[in-house]
Amino acid sequence: MNPQNQNRRAPSADEIIALLDGICQPLAAARAPLHEAAGRVLREPVCAPEDQPPFDRSAMDGFAIRLDDANLEFKIVDEIRAGDWKPRELQIGEAVQISTGGALPGDGLQVVMKENVRVAGEILTVVERDSNRCIRFRGEDARAGQVLVESGTTLTPGALALLASVGHAQPMVTRLPRVLNLATGNEIVPPEQTPQTGQIRDSNSVLVRAFLKHWQVKLEQRRMPEDESAVRAALGEVWSSAFRRSEETPMPPEGGTPNPITDTDLLLVSGGASVGEHDFTRRLLEHFGFEILVCKTALRPGRPLIVARRGNQIAFGLPGNPLAHFVCLNLFVRATLEKFSGRAAENIFQPGTLAAKLESGRNARETFWPARGEMQNGEMKLTPLRWSSSGDLTALALANSLIRVKAESSDLAAGAAVEFVPTI
Amino acid sequence: MNPQNQNRRAPSADEIIALLDGICQPLAAARAPLHEAAGRVLREPVCAPEDQPPFDRSAMDGFAIRLDDANLEFKIVDEIRAGDWKPRELQIGEAVQISTGGALPGDGLQVVMKENVRVAGEILTVVERDSNRCIRFRGEDARAGQVLVESGTTLTPGALALLASVGHAQPMVTRLPRVLNLATGNEIVPPEQTPQTGQIRDSNSVLVRAFLKHWQVKLEQRRMPEDESAVRAALGEVWSSAFRRSEETPMPPEGGTPNPITDTDLLLVSGGASVGEHDFTRRLLEHFGFEILVCKTALRPGRPLIVARRGNQIAFGLPGNPLAHFVCLNLFVRATLEKFSGRAAENIFQPGTLAAKLESGRNARETFWPARGEMQNGEMKLTPLRWSSSGDLTALALANSLIRVKAESSDLAAGAAVEFVPTI
Numbered sequence: 069m070n071p072q073n074q075n076r077r078a079p080s081a082d083e084i085i086a087l088l089d090g091i092c093q094p095l096a097a098a099r100a101p102l103h104e105a106a107g108r109v110l111r112e113p114v115c116a117p118e119d120q121p122p123f124d125r126s127a128m129d130g131f132a133i134r135l136d137d138a139n140l141e142f143k144i145v146d147e148i149r150a151g152d153w154k155p156r157e158l159q160i161g162e163a164v165q166i167s168t169g170g171a172l173p174g175d176g177l178q179v180v181m182k183e184n185v186r187v188a189g190e191i192l193t194v195v196e197r198d199s200n201r202c203i204r205f206r207g208e209d210a211r212a213g214q215v216l217v218e219s220g221t222t223l224t225p226g227a228l229a230l231l232a233s234v235g236h237a238q239p240m241v242t243r244l245p246r247v248l249n250l251a252t253g254n255e256i257v258p259p260e261q262t263p264q265t266g267q268i269r270d271s272n273s274v275l276v277r278a279f280l281k282h283w284q285v286k287l288e289q290r291r292m293p294e295d296e297s298a299v300r301a302a303l304g305e306v307w308s309s310a311f312r313r314s315e316e317t318p319m320p321p322e323g324g325t326p327n328p329i330t331d332t333d334l335l336l337v338s339g340g341a342s343v344g345e346h347d348f349t350r351r352l353l354e355h356f357g358f359e360i361l362v363c364k365t366a367l368r369p370g371r372p373l374i375v376a377r378r379g380n381q382i383a384f385g386l387p388g389n390p391l392a393h394f395v396c397l398n399l400f401v402r403a404t405l406e407k408f409s410g411r412a413a414e415n416i417f418q419p420g421t422l423a424a425k426l427e428s429g430r431n432a433r434e435t436f437w438p439a440r441g442e443m444q445n446g447e448m449k450l451t452p453l454r455w456s457s458s459g460d461l462t463a464l465a466l467a468n469s470l471i472r473v474k475a476e477s478s479d480l481a482a483g484a485a486v487e488f489v490p491t492i
Numbered sequence: 493m494n495p496q497n498q499n500r501r502a503p504s505a506d507e508i509i510a511l512l513d514g515i516c517q518p519l520a521a522a523r524a525p526l527h528e529a530a531g532r533v534l535r536e537p538v539c540a541p542e543d544q545p546p547f548d549r550s551a552m553d554g555f556a557i558r559l560d561d562a563n564l565e566f567k568i569v570d571e572i573r574a575g576d577w578k579p580r581e582l583q584i585g586e587a588v589q590i591s592t593g594g595a596l597p598g599d600g601l602q603v604v605m606k607e608n609v610r611v612a613g614e615i616l617t618v619v620e621r622d623s624n625r626c627i628r629f630r631g632e633d634a635r636a637g638q639v640l641v642e643s644g645t646t647l648t649p650g651a652l653a654l655l656a657s658v659g660h661a662q663p664m665v666t667r668l669p670r671v672l673n674l675a676t677g678n679e680i681v682p683p684e685q686t687p688q689t690g691q692i693r694d695s696n697s698v699l700v701r702a703f704l705k706h707w708q709v710k711l712e713q714r715r716m717p718e719d720e721s722a723v724r725a726a727l728g729e730v731w732s733s734a735f736r737r738s739e740e741t742p743m744p745p746e747g748g749t750p751n752p753i754t755d756t757d758l759l760l761v762s763g764g765a766s767v768g769e770h771d772f773t774r775r776l777l778e779h780f781g782f783e784i785l786v787c788k789t790a791l792r793p794g795r796p797l798i799v800a801r802r803g804n805q806i807a808f809g810l811p812g813n814p815l816a817h818f819v820c821l822n823l824f825v826r827a828t829l830e831k832f833s834g835r836a837a838e839n840i841f842q843p844g845t846l847a848a849k850l851e852s853g854r855n856a857r858e859t860f861w862p863a864r865g866e867m868q869n870g871e872m873k874l875t876p877l878r879w880s881s882s883g884d885l886t887a888l889a890l891a892n893s894l895i896r897v898k899a900e901s902s903d904l905a906a907g908a909a910v911e912f913v914p915t916i
Contacts, residue, residue, distance in 0.1 A: 226888030464650030
């Protein structure tokens with residue numbers, strides 16, 4: 069894409085997602101303890117270090133006897149609890165009491181469930197005996213050396229439990245992304261502050277922070293006026309304070325000039341991406357050596373979006389309007405973070421059905437319409453939410469999806485098949 | 493349910509979920525800052541304190557002129573940026589340059605987009621003018637006093653942004669649950685430690701911790717042998733150190749005996765819930781005054797499950813086997829935490845289709861079978877995972893669902909319609 073060519077056709081959502089897929093790289097991998105690895109992507113295959121289970125274990129509370137022992141009465145000669153290791157060769161007529169999870173004392177045995185015996189002193193009488201040996205045999209789940217978890221797997225609670233069970237307590241996972249979010253605008257005040265006429269409260273910082281929680285990013289946020297020198301100074305301050313605290317952060321090269329955003333994987337500039345003369349995101353990004361890849365899109369909302377990169381760093385100039393923010397986060401920032409995470413790319417668009425008419429009006433741009441989706445009999449039914457402008461936040465109270473309305477399409481009737489994105 | 497009656501039919505999954513729905517209460521509400529409220533449930537309706545937007549705002553970068561002014565040429569008399577408040581009565585032939593988001597200086601105006609004009613010095617020539625006023629009018633999104641977010645709404649990033657935009661910076665939300673998890677068992681060692689024969693690594697603590705992350709609980713975990721006096725002492729230590737740190741925690745009544753689990757909303761005892769004589773969870777819970785409601789279920793895996801309560805406190809004795817743990821967490825602990833959260837109950841079972849044969853064998857108990865589900869054309873296709881015993885963790889690397897296999901059903905063919913639970 070050549071951003072210099074102002075006449076170039078503005079890219080579609082699909083084109084921008086494909087662009088990001090092409091330029092974003094998975095972040096480096098690093099070892100992390102299990103409790104910090106939840107939700108992250110494993111970057112190495114994990115093998116069983118020993119057979120699983122590592123020894124023959126009783127599956128029940130009961131009594132171990134020889135499989136070839138046809139007696140009905142036995143002498144109880146020992147007791148094995150879970151955690152014990154008491155190898156012995158059982159004789160004909162002998163039984164060992166054993167707990168669930170207890171290590172069988174030898175081979176060729178069977179466990180008879182507690183419920184199927186009678187005990188009087190040290191004499192055991194088997195009341196019912198079937199062919200079930202009630203043993204979890206060594207290696208029946210996995211053999212030593214077998215791959216248990218493939219590289220690229222997202223570490224769910226279950227996958228983490230499996231890693232714990234084989235002692236893989238420091239898995240190699242994708243490092244967490246470092247994100248810097250600047251909310252710019254002369255009109256914004258913090259949410260706690262009462263705005264004067266002409267001012268509005270900054271909601272985008274709250275949106276961005278809650279959205280990014282999904283990826284456990286290391287986030288720094290700053291609210292600042294649209295003033296280039298102030299922003300450059302603030303970035304310097306961020307650099308020297310925030311990310312340098314992190315052990316993972318490489319220091320700048322010896323004698324090199326500290327660069328405010330060197331340590332940022334993703335820079336999100338909220339606001340300031342329309343065509344007005346106070347909009348300075350583009351100049352700011354260019355000043356810091358970013359290459360502008362997109363400066364206008366074919367989306368509604370979200371037209372004045374900037375996408376830029378510098379090496380492996382990605383920057384977005386997100387349109388200040390809240391709904392446009394929401395759309396660009398859920399389509400493009402998400403695609404970037406997913407690619408950073410090392411997860412295989414998935415199509416985020418899913419099929420659904422309109423639960424009510426969608427009165428979008430005919431529009432030359434592809435539209436992403438906020439909606440509330442509910443699963444009904446395995447089908448996603450989407451109710452379009454009232455939406456008066458891209459500054460209208462009221463729909464966001466209920467929105468859990470964005471319906472894709474194709475460019476130039478008319479109003480869509482209830483029951484129409486649509487594509488949607490589940491939102492975060 | 494009368495647990496004393498050992499002959500009583502063991503309850504099904506649906507019956508236990510219904511039981512929990514009946515006995516669990518939403519936890520108390522408390523105010524939290526927006527960044528701590530993400531994912532939690534709003535416990536008050538939030539109204540617009542003022543009209544939204546609170547003033548007429550320009551939707552574009554452009555020039556404000558009088559709507560009744562038919563001129564094509566205008567004199568630019570002022571400039572309004574976002575954040576400015578410069579009320580004035582515009583005269584015929586006058587224009588004011590205005591930025592996106594800027595406050596209109598008065599009523600009866602129209603904004604002409606920058607793209608549709610030419611500017612020479614202070615003279616503005618309108619090249620194209622249509623009926624679009626390019627103004628977001630005061631109150632067009634919501635009127636002062638209108639409910640914007642209903643009580644009971646889960647605070648998504650979008651809902652939080654809406655709260656921020658109206659200055660509701662300390663919403664009333666359900667407080668976070670306090671959970672105490674004891675991993676018991678004489679055979680378990682920490683994941684980092686190499687087990688001796690007879691011992692296994694504790695994976696359940698890792699599973700529980702990662703699972704509970706979904707609800708942002710305040711978690712305390714202890715690993716301990718199945719020894720009643722040790723456990724009682726440890727619980728005393730937990731009480732005096734952990735939860736008393738929390739400001740939210742009420743102190744014990746004056747002169748009252750400190751009770752180890754008074755401050756716990758949910759007590760999870762991992763392991764020790766089968767019928768063996770070393771299994772002491774039931775005695776432990778009874779000692780602390782819990783009423784045992786369930787001590788055996790009709791599930792596979794997950795038969796030796798204990799459900800107990802004391803006032804608003806809920807306790808589970810979770811079967812030690814990892815897959816049984818996984819099933820009980822995803823069905824019952826989840827139902828408890830969802831009810832605690834204040835969210836409206838939802839049916840967690842969804843319809844799907846088998847992508848491959850499920851060889852469950854005929855079983856007298858309802859079975860929850862680990863599976864990998866993928867959306868295909870809006871339909872969930874479920875591939876059953878290999879599962880050799882309830883101690884087998886290998887399926888958990890890939891599992892994202894549990895297929896419900898009805899009691900006494902035979903093997904299910906590929907393509908069969910099934911119910912499943914998406915797992916956490």
